[in-house]
Amino acid sequence: xxxxxxxxxxxxxxxxxxxxxxxxxxxxxxxxxxxxxxxxxxxxxxxxxxxxxxxxxxxxxxxxxxxxxxxxxxxxxxxxxxxxxxxxxxxxxxxxxxxxxxxxxxxxxxxxxxxxxxxxxxxxxxxxxxxxxxxxxxxxxxxxxxxxxxxxxxxxxxxxxxxxxxxxxxxxxxxxxxxxxxxxxxxxxxxxxxxxxxxxxxxxxxxxxxxxxxxxxxxxxxxxxxxxxxxxxxxxxxxxxxxxxxxxxxxxxxxxxxxxxxxxxxxxxxxxxxxxxxxxxxxxxxxxxxxxxxxxxxxxxx
Amino acid sequence: xxxxxxxxxxxxxxxxxxxxxxxxxxxxxxxxxxxxxxxxxxxxxxxxxxxxxxxxxxxxxxxxxxxxxxxxxxxxxxxxxxxxxxxxxxxxxxxxxxxxxxxxxxxxxxxxxxxxxxxxxxxxxxxxxxxxxxxxxxxxxxxxxxxxxxxxxxxxxxxxxxxxxxxxxxxxxxxxxxxxxxxxxxxxxxxxxxxxxxxxxxxxxxxxxxxxxxxxxxxxxxxxxxxxxxxxxxxxxxxxxxxxxxxxxxxxxxxxxxxxxxxxxxxxxxxxxxxxxxxxxxxxxxxxxxxxxxxxxxxxxx
Numbered sequence: 153x154x155x156x157x158x159x160x161x162x163x164x165x166x167x168x169x170x171x172x173x174x175x176x177x178x179x180x181x182x183x184x185x186x187x188x189x190x191x192x193x194x195x196x197x198x199x200x201x202x203x204x205x206x207x208x209x210x211x212x213x214x215x216x217x218x219x220x221x222x223x224x225x226x227x228x229x230x231x232x233x234x235x236x237x238x239x240x241x242x243x244x245x246x247x248x249x250x251x252x253x254x255x256x257x258x259x260x261x262x263x264x265x266x267x268x269x270x271x272x273x274x275x276x277x278x279x280x281x282x283x284x285x286x287x288x289x290x291x292x293x294x295x296x297x298x299x300x301x302x303x304x305x306x307x308x309x310x311x312x313x314x315x316x317x318x319x320x321x322x323x324x325x326x327x328x329x330x331x332x333x334x335x336x337x338x339x340x341x342x343x344x345x346x347x348x349x350x351x352x353x354x355x356x357x358x359x360x361x362x363x364x365x366x367x368x369x370x371x372x373x374x375x376x377x378x379x380x381x382x383x384x385x386x387x388x389x390x391x392x393x394x395x396x397x398x399x400x401x402x403x404x405x406x407x408x409x410x411x412x413x414x415x416x417x418x419x420x421x422x423x424x425x426x427x428x429x430x431x432x433x434x435x436x437x438x439x440x441x442x443x444x445x446x447x448x449x450x451x452x453x454x
Numbered sequence: 455x456x457x458x459x460x461x462x463x464x465x466x467x468x469x470x471x472x473x474x475x476x477x478x479x480x481x482x483x484x485x486x487x488x489x490x491x492x493x494x495x496x497x498x499x500x501x502x503x504x505x506x507x508x509x510x511x512x513x514x515x516x517x518x519x520x521x522x523x524x525x526x527x528x529x530x531x532x533x534x535x536x537x538x539x540x541x542x543x544x545x546x547x548x549x550x551x552x553x554x555x556x557x558x559x560x561x562x563x564x565x566x567x568x569x570x571x572x573x574x575x576x577x578x579x580x581x582x583x584x585x586x587x588x589x590x591x592x593x594x595x596x597x598x599x600x601x602x603x604x605x606x607x608x609x610x611x612x613x614x615x616x617x618x619x620x621x622x623x624x625x626x627x628x629x630x631x632x633x634x635x636x637x638x639x640x641x642x643x644x645x646x647x648x649x650x651x652x653x654x655x656x657x658x659x660x661x662x663x664x665x666x667x668x669x670x671x672x673x674x675x676x677x678x679x680x681x682x683x684x685x686x687x688x689x690x691x692x693x694x695x696x697x698x699x700x701x702x703x704x705x706x707x708x709x710x711x712x713x714x715x716x717x718x719x720x721x722x723x724x725x726x727x728x729x730x731x732x733x734x735x736x737x738x739x740x741x742x743x744x745x746x747x748x749x750x751x752x753x754x755x756x
Binding site for chain 2: 241242337340357363371374377380381411412449451453
């Protein structure tokens with residue numbers, strides 16, 4: 153009975169029009185579990201790092217009751233490293249460096265204690281690794297959510313479609329939904345994607361918010377307009393973490409509760425972009441989250 | 455005591471990925487007044503057409519109690535004609551033909567009975583013509599809303615800024631808000647634009663909905679995800695017409711009521727795109743509008 157997250161734990165170097173940072177902890181699993189841990193306490197993480205990964209961050213995970221039995225530490229090897237530079241609009245970005253390092257040979261092995269996971273979040277990694285995680289589960293979880301991207305659709309669409317058959321919720325952006333379905337209209341894209349497996353589709357639109365599709369139901373969740381978007385890195389993962397944390401804590405996967413989950417994800421993502429990397433996520437309190445939730449309600453009230 | 459609309463009344467030829475139409479009635483004032491007339495009955499229109507303009511459409515205006523004393527009919531001349539072709543994404547479009555015809559010498563003269571207008575909607579025309587309309591008003595209206603576009607900012611920014619000093623509400627798209635303010639963040643753009651005159655800013659984002667900015671308040675209004683967007687022509691004008699119709703009918707320009715007005719505009723725009731030109735607007739009933747409003751509430755509920 154836990155929320156199992158698979159994804160990367162890594163270092164990022166990020167440059168934005170405002171500032172730059174040479175080395176900050178990043179990776180999808182980092183953002184997902186940090187966000188989820190605000191709502192749900194039984195978080196298990198499956199990932200891999202080198203021996204260069206800071207012990208302080210692992211202690212931070214433990215402080216938040218994030219179990220790291222599944223976080224493999226490879227002695228004498230280096231952690232995954234990504235470096236990117238954002239365009240002036242803070243949406244487009246160029247990847248400058250991708251050093252896979254430990255990720256090149258990553259084999260996501262689930263510790264025995266992880267296999268009865270009730271909730272599973274498959275972060276954006278190779279769809280074959282996502283499938284390998286599903287294959288190790290002891291039973292059928294209440295909810296499996298999967299994040300993926302155009303890169304995997306370009307080079308491994310068959311594998312993406314195989315893993316889609318096994319999941320409940322897919323989260324991708326609008327262009328990826330169009331690529332996956334071959335439909336321009338997001339309503340038609342959702343109908344096509346439901347036939348591939350998922351019961352819910354969450355379309356991430358960055359500054360334009362998100363759309364949650366269920367069978368014959370849609371929820372449009374706004375993004376909070378911000379005076380400054382400092383660093384968008386990890387916002388999509390943080391969004392997913394907020395969603396899964398809310399669902400795991402409430403144990404309710406109705407469409408009505410999924411609306412609240414998507415709103416919770418949007419609240420968490422709005423913090424993520426306020427500082428470099430996960431720095432803002434590391435400092436916010438329950439009170440900050442509640443206040444931001446009130447701001448979202450005011451934004452949507454009519 | 456009326457809602458005065460100035461804008462174009464024209465013919466359009468439209469091609470979309472779905473279909474094409476050689477000649478359909480269009481123009482900003484057409485869409486604005488057709489939308490507004492569903493909510494408010496004292497609509498006055500200031501525009502110009504040639505003697506080729508169909509009497510049936512003028513009769514349609516009269517059936518909806520739209521006063522056409524200010525609609526100049528130029529004998530022996532042709533109505534304004536625009537022709538455009540939409541890209542596959544139904545957002546981008548290429549203008550194929552712009553025949554100004556009667557619009558080239560348009561002098562917006564307000565009939566005496568129009569001058570005490572309580573509400574004024576300045577559709578997207580030359581900012582000098584918009585100013586000329588304001589100069590003919592007998593007193594200060596309760597609300598003046600203005601629509602403009604990047605074209606006028608490119609060639610007549612000074613005139614745009616002059617007329618902004620005189621208005622209450624500006625409606626433009628996100629890129630135009632950035633161009634006008636020099637700010638990428640829409641929060642900062644709104645603050646800069648408030649210093650130019652308007653008290654409210656409504657940013658149109660097409661399929662991503664709209665943002666209403668007031669002093670320290672924001673409302674995010676969704677767009678209804680549609681399986682088919684048949685023809686986006688006139689959607690922005692229809693949106694503005696719904697807003698002004700709601701405000702004129704309720705007589706309340708509080709931020710709270712402006713939220714409802716923007717939602718009403720979005721409801722009307724969602725109909726506009728369902729058929730070529732204003733065809734869908736000409737057939738919808740009060741019941742259709744109420745049902746669509748319910749769909750929007752379901753879309754936003756949390």
